[in-house]
Amino acid sequence: MQRYSRAAIFLHWAIAALLAFQIAVGWALEDLGARGFALYQLHKSVGMTVLALTLARIAVRYWKPRPAKLENGWQGALASGVHGGLYAFMLGAPLTGWALVSTAKVKVPTLLFGVIPLPHLPLPASAHGLAENGHGLIAWLGIALLALHVAGALRHHLLMRDGLIWRMVPGRSTALLVALPALILVGFVAGRAILPAPQTTPAPAPVVEEADEDAAPANIAEAASAAAPADNVAANATQAAVEEPVGPPPAWTVQPGGHIGFSVGNDGETISGGFAKWTAQIVMDPDHPDSADIKVMIDMASASVGDAYKDGMLPGDEFFGVAAHPTATFTAKGAEATGANRYRARGTLTLRGVTKPQTIRFTLSGKDAIRKVSGSATIARAPFGVGNGDSSTGLGPQVALTFAFTAKRQD
Structure with a gap:
């Protein structure tokens, strides 16, 4: 045959x-x-x-x-x-x-x-x-x-x-x-x-009331700040109220090597990434935080999570909508001390053309003309329309933002 x-x-x-x-x-x-x-x-x-x-x-x-x-x-x-x-x-x-x-x-x-x-x-x-x-x-x-x-x-x-x-x-x-x-x-x-194992029903996530955002620490660093002795905070606030600033607050230049990162839960896992391009304009006297004038601009097209497939999705309309809104901007006028070398700044975040109130917390270390800055924020993604499609159904509602950089005082 x-x-x-x-x-x-x-x-x-x-x-x-x-x-x-x-x-x-x-x-x-x-x-x-x-x-x-x-x-x-x-x-x-x-x-x-x-x-x-x-x-x-x-x-x-x-x-x-x-x-x-x-x-x-x-x-x-x-x-x-x-x-x-x-x-x-x-x-x-x-x-x-x-x-x-x-x-x-x-x-x-x-x-x-x-x-x-x-x-x-x-x-x-x-x-x-x-x-x-x-x-x-x-x-x-x-x-x-x-x-x-x-x-x-x-x-x-x-x-x-x-x-x-x-x-x-x-x-x-x-x-x-x-x-x-x-x-x-x-x-x-x-x-x-090779199919993923069936997902077990997770425990209900705690509901964070927006009005109590500042009262609930967002990470371990904030918890440590909240646990600081009350008299230290009071003493810091009193000192800021008594001492008057001498001259205009100094401006600071962000040095190369800084980092802005983000992470979000995804069906029991965590997706972490960062932004490669961003700039910051900072004016602040650390002894008089109410003098702060902060503006951070992030190039949203520079976002990456280290995966070519997912990186290709981030600029699209489901996530950052880079074509229409290439930049995200955080601005804040004034800050307040929450502990020794710890601060909180309430401002606004503009992302995808939407502007919402946003709070960041940060810590300063070092002295004189060089200061190291590290901090965090928790951002609700839904009000900004980030993750609005079928591929985002497993994403958590809150995105954790972290940042760290060195700033040099301008002469």
Whole structure:
């Protein structure tokens, strides 16, 4: 009996195993939310691999013609129809997935297996719904066609006993007859095995009343500040009230090497990152904090969490909306002492075109012309519209901000 070429046999079973993997993963992606981000990238990478192997399979089909059909009539027509449908599925599923990603509101960059960049297709955003619905429909039709294909192969091998299945098994090897179809099961099991474990329901997060923000320490440093003896705070405040400033408050220049970082909870994990570009204008007499005039400007396009996929999402409309709002600005007039070398500044934060009250806390160390500054803030992301899409459902409501830098007094 004439067999398929070895190239065709290899591509047949490789594609079958990868499709089983894709089906196992694809079923779960919608329910994983943000936890499925990395798996979603793998799903895209494997999908493009299936597309490439299918194109190779078509080329081999014409280079090495397949064996003649064993059946005619309606059975032969049905078999041909199923084969044609499977090729349409193997081409259509990756292409509609590619179109879906290319037309999504949130432009998620794709690096195939974390290495090869995949450009977006030049499609209008209006095509997103069609691509999404088409991808889901093609997936279900593909599953039905795969079931028919397997049923037909079993019919020929077990009922008709015409040896048709040996055309896809090298050397009529009984071991390969078992091992090759087993690859399909292996692909499906592998897809299920790499899914994240079901998430347990977390304990309710404590509700922080906005009016009590200053009374509740946001981190360990603030807790230590709150635990400072009350007489020290009172003495500091009294000293500030009695002593009058001598001359205008000094201006300070931020030295290279400073850092502004952020972190946010994400389905039980923590995403941490920072901003590479920012500037600060600071005027303040540490002995008279009410003289403070602070302005910090952050280049939002410089945000990074150390992951190429997620970094590509941050400038988009779901998060920072950099195209329309490239800069975030914090300003504060005046500060107050909360302990020895500890201060609090109430001001405003403008982010994505929205301005809201914001408090920062900071500590000064050193003396004379060089001071080290470190501090923190807790920012509610929802009022600024940060994280407003489907991929943000697992993000915590509060973003922790930290900063540290050295400032030199201007002469």
